[in-house]
Amino acid sequence: MNDPVFSRIAIIGVGLIGSSIARASAEYGAAGEVILYDASPEVRDLSAKLGLGTIAPTLEAAVSDADCVIVCVPVGAIGAVAAGAVPAMKYGAILTDVGSVKSEAARALHDAGDGRIHVIPGHPIAGTEQSGPEAGFPTLFRGAWHILTPLSGQDEAYQAATDQLAAFWTLLGAKVEAMDAGRHDRVLAITSHLPHLIAFNIVTTAFDLESVEQGEVVKYSAGGFRDFTRIAASDPVMWRDVFLNNKEAVLECLGRFSEDLAVLQRAIRWGDGDTLIREFTRARTIRKAIIDAGQDSSAVNFGRNSPEPEEDA
Amino acid sequence: MNDPVFSRIAIIGVGLIGSSIARASAEYGAAGEVILYDASPEVRDLSAKLGLGTIAPTLEAAVSDADCVIVCVPVGAIGAVAAGAVPAMKYGAILTDVGSVKSEAARALHDAGDGRIHVIPGHPIAGTEQSGPEAGFPTLFRGAWHILTPLSGQDEAYQAATDQLAAFWTLLGAKVEAMDAGRHDRVLAITSHLPHLIAFNIVTTAFDLESVEQGEVVKYSAGGFRDFTRIAASDPVMWRDVFLNNKEAVLECLGRFSEDLAVLQRAIRWGDGDTLIREFTRARTIRKAIIDAGQDSSAVNFGRNSPEPEEDA
Numbered sequence: 001m002n003d004p005v006f007s008r009i010a011i012i013g014v015g016l017i018g019s020s021i022a023r024a025s026a027e028y029g030a031a032g033e034v035i036l037y038d039a040s041p042e043v044r045d046l047s048a049k050l051g052l053g054t055i056a057p058t059l060e061a062a063v064s065d066a067d068c069v070i071v072c073v074p075v076g077a078i079g080a081v082a083a084g085a086v087p088a089m090k091y092g093a094i095l096t097d098v099g100s101v102k103s104e105a106a107r108a109l110h111d112a113g114d115g116r117i118h119v120i121p122g123h124p125i126a127g128t129e130q131s132g133p134e135a136g137f138p139t140l141f142r143g144a145w146h147i148l149t150p151l152s153g154q155d156e157a158y159q160a161a162t163d164q165l166a167a168f169w170t171l172l173g174a175k176v177e178a179m180d181a182g183r184h185d186r187v188l189a190i191t192s193h194l195p196h197l198i199a200f201n202i203v204t205t206a207f208d209l210e211s212v213e214q215g216e217v218v219k220y221s222a223g224g225f226r227d228f229t230r231i232a233a234s235d236p237v238m239w240r241d242v243f244l245n246n247k248e249a250v251l252e253c254l255g256r257f258s259e260d261l262a263v264l265q266r267a268i269r270w271g272d273g274d275t276l277i278r279e280f281t282r283a284r285t286i287r288k289a290i291i292d293a294g295q296d297s298s299a300v301n302f303g304r305n306s307p308e309p310e311e312d313a
Numbered sequence: 314m315n316d317p318v319f320s321r322i323a324i325i326g327v328g329l330i331g332s333s334i335a336r337a338s339a340e341y342g343a344a345g346e347v348i349l350y351d352a353s354p355e356v357r358d359l360s361a362k363l364g365l366g367t368i369a370p371t372l373e374a375a376v377s378d379a380d381c382v383i384v385c386v387p388v389g390a391i392g393a394v395a396a397g398a399v400p401a402m403k404y405g406a407i408l409t410d411v412g413s414v415k416s417e418a419a420r421a422l423h424d425a426g427d428g429r430i431h432v433i434p435g436h437p438i439a440g441t442e443q444s445g446p447e448a449g450f451p452t453l454f455r456g457a458w459h460i461l462t463p464l465s466g467q468d469e470a471y472q473a474a475t476d477q478l479a480a481f482w483t484l485l486g487a488k489v490e491a492m493d494a495g496r497h498d499r500v501l502a503i504t505s506h507l508p509h510l511i512a513f514n515i516v517t518t519a520f521d522l523e524s525v526e527q528g529e530v531v532k533y534s535a536g537g538f539r540d541f542t543r544i545a546a547s548d549p550v551m552w553r554d555v556f557l558n559n560k561e562a563v564l565e566c567l568g569r570f571s572e573d574l575a576v577l578q579r580a581i582r583w584g585d586g587d588t589l590i591r592e593f594t595r596a597r598t599i600r601k602a603i604i605d606a607g608q609d610s611s612a613v614n615f616g617r618n619s620p621e622p623e624e625d626a
Contacts, residue, residue, distance in 0.1 A: 207596075208569065217503060221603045223506075226603050236589070261514045273557055297617060
């Protein structure tokens with residue numbers, strides 16, 4: 001077992017990410033004690049039943065003796081949680097988050113700060129399509145990137161706190177990177193936010209056809225559609241907050257996407273096969289780069305065809 | 314071992330699908346003998362080395378004694394292959410295909426027909442992102458739908474041939490359905506063709522940003538983008554032909570998709586969270602329906618998080 005990086009952490013918001021941090025902290029000995037709080041009494045009860053750690057009755061009780069407070073709520077709720085937490089936190093403690101939009105999260109956390117604590121926004125590039133305290137598991141962050149977006153113009157104590165937070169995530173198995181919040185938001189707009197928006201949208205389009213086509217959208221989804229439905233099953237509230245809080249970068253990506261799509265649409269309408277071949281061929285390069293970078297499995301068809309089905313002909 | 318449905322089949326075009334049919338036919342005893350032909354000498358040599366069956370030196374030699382000829386080439390090439398094959402085929406034999414667009418495939422096959430043979434178009438809803446004779450494997454069709462789009466106004470012998478072809482695909486593990494070609498093309502436009510087009514397009518959009526963002530698109534692709542790159546790695550020629558030959562249905566779906574996307578775009582721009590929540594919530598229903606229908610695995614994150622990584626902290 002490792003020496004814990006923090007004697008006590010407080011996890012505020014017990015969903016997929018919060019419950020995974022709790023499980024991973026225990027599994028890898030990254031924190032001596034894990035305190036959890038969720039605004040929902042049902043989630044608190046469930047978290048207790050799942051044995052995720054010590055459940056605090058209030059936000060203030062959860063954070064008051066913590067060395068590190070990790071806010072794991074949708075981006076739109078971070079400000080309110082931070083405002084409630086900060087006055088109860090002890091001097092020199094760390095306040096971080098796991099929000100998918102960092103400029104807005106940094107602003108919300110910073111506004112709540114009072115100079116006594118270290119505000120260090122963060123974002124684990126990890127998740128699944130499931131939500132809630134039961135969805136978490138200890139290996140979620142293993143091999144995943146964790147991006148910290150430290151505030152600028154801070155002192156040495158802040159740098160030491162940032163190193164400590166990086167050590168915590170490293171123990172959980174993550175690869176830690178530091179980045180400017182604005183750059184994070186532009187990069188994630190294309191690698192995460194736009195793909196989710198497109199996935200949500202194609203499901204919407206299919207849904208409206210579904211009724212006329214008598215269930216065939218589901219039946220024949222193996223033709224490609226099912227790949228999109230996985231990320232489209234992600235938490236609606238979390239994603240609403242992502243889009244509303246990274247508006248500028250998402251609208252910029254969406255504009256480019258629509259321009260590019262218009263080119264393909266025109267090529268189809270006018271029978272311009274050369275344009276289609278040229279665009280489609282580039283796509284193979286990027287898939288290979290992703291696999292070579294260890295960012296996805298090389299198993300074909302997401303491994304759906306293996307192991308072989310057990311029934312035999 | 315089963316009694317073979319056909320004494321001899323001829324597979325024309327040895328890519329992912331053709332080589333998988335060859336392997337599955339041998340594995341499940343669906344055909345007594347498998348003859349293969351590909352227009353490319355390199356592919357013929359490779360097919361021989363892979364032991365996929367008897368390699369014929371010409372198209373005519375491949376089909377001349379076959380009970381069933383399966384054309385496994387891109388949709389745009391079906392007509393030329395069928396025109397070359399039909400005169401050499403024996404009386405009463407079956408001519409089928411595996412093209413993803415059935416109205417155009419049916420027209421191409423039918424135009425090549427001479428009344429002596431049975432033209433029965435077909436489409437396996439199965440595949441991977443890989444291409445070529447080495448990509449095939451015998452279990453590809455197990456549990457997958459195989460759609461036949463028989464021609465209308467045919468006689469009893471044609472019906473018997475259709476039943477025989479259905480029995481062949483059933484032995485390969487597929488679930489066989491019959492459907493009108495036009496309906497097939499409208500259904501597949503939304504379940505397969507539009508998803509591929511969107512996947513190709515988002516990769517194009519990311520590609521143009523990639524250079525400015527210094528490789529970060531690949532690095533942080535686990536945020537969602539990587540899900541799209543799998544189907545975007547599919548064969549460019551096959552997909553060019555799909556879009557050019559199912560133009561009407563694809564453009565109709567694309568029009569609806571763009572309308573729906575404009576609604577989400579406007580909601581983001583004006584901060585209309587209620588619209589986002591409403592659309593995102595529907596998506597969960599369809600994912601559940603797909604899993605319940607056995608059309609995708611329920612393993613979260615496409616099983617990427619399991620089995621657990623072997624290294625330990």
